[in-house]
Amino acid sequence: MESTGVNKEEQKKTVQKTTSKKTPQKAATKKTVQKRTVSQSTAQKAGKSRKKTSIKQKRKTRRMVISIRLGIVLLAVFFALLIVIKIVKPSLLAKNYFEMKGEKVDASKPDIDVELLTVNPYSRPGTETSKIKGIVVHYTANPGATAIANRNYFEGLKDSHLTKTSSNFIVGLDGEIVQCVPTWEVAYASNDRNIDTVSIECCHPDESGEFLEDTYQSMVQLCAWLCLKFDLSEKDIIRHYDVTGKNCPKYFVEDEKAWENFHKDVKKALKKAK
Numbered sequence: 001m002e003s004t005g006v007n008k009e010e011q012k013k014t015v016q017k018t019t020s021k022k023t024p025q026k027a028a029t030k031k032t033v034q035k036r037t038v039s040q041s042t043a044q045k046a047g048k049s050r051k052k053t054s055i056k057q058k059r060k061t062r063r064m065v066i067s068i069r070l071g072i073v074l075l076a077v078f079f080a081l082l083i084v085i086k087i088v089k090p091s092l093l094a095k096n097y098f099e100m101k102g103e104k105v106d107a108s109k110p111d112i113d114v115e116l117l118t119v120n121p122y123s124r125p126g127t128e129t130s131k132i133k134g135i136v137v138h139y140t141a142n143p144g145a146t147a148i149a150n151r152n153y154f155e156g157l158k159d160s161h162l163t164k165t166s167s168n169f170i171v172g173l174d175g176e177i178v179q180c181v182p183t184w185e186v187a188y189a190s191n192d193r194n195i196d197t198v199s200i201e202c203c204h205p206d207e208s209g210e211f212l213e214d215t216y217q218s219m220v221q222l223c224a225w226l227c228l229k230f231d232l233s234e235k236d237i238i239r240h241y242d243v244t245g246k247n248c249p250k251y252f253v254e255d256e257k258a259w260e261n262f263h264k265d266v267k268k269a270l271k272k273a274k
């Protein structure tokens, strides 16, 4: 009986031991489970945050792609505009002296007697012009004098030193055109605008300053050609009067209607040439 009791006791102990042995195992399992659950939830969280990050990255990439595409489109538009400007209004892009070339320019060129002056400080300084932005019309204020006589007067200034004056072109009484200074060089005619304009002196038979028909027609033709050559319009043709207020060319200052008509005639000639 006793042994049974002992046995029972031992059994109890064994049971207790086993229980006590089992409990830490259970605890460990619990802990592992807990750990697993924690690690699972951490993993879930990490997964979620990874998902969030990847969504954010995807958005970022998408935004970058959109920006790059937009940039490419804007660049394409910019270059397309440049090409259009280069075709329609090439002078807009030019910074320095610029001439249009081509058949139309050549075809509308009037006959010009090129009698360039000697380079000298009084009538042909040899200074380069900048981009040509206008054409300035003058009258010689020297009634009855021919174009070549006026040109020779400019040439003589290198010796006489009387004054500093000249002009790129002179239109004569018979409509002849004499060139004294290249268009890419400054002539002394239009004060502050010598640097960015081409000047035309026009001969007249008397004090009224009115031009003869032949002179007038050559003036129109020369102005239209210069407009084409420098990509200008008739609105860019101005009088010396518009630069300094001087009564030059007398006839076009005193008769605004005549000046208006001159612009209209150049416009017509330009239309024909284009």
Ligand SMILES: [Zn+2]
Pocket: 137, 138, 139, 189, 240, 246, 248, 249
């Ligand atoms: Zn003048």
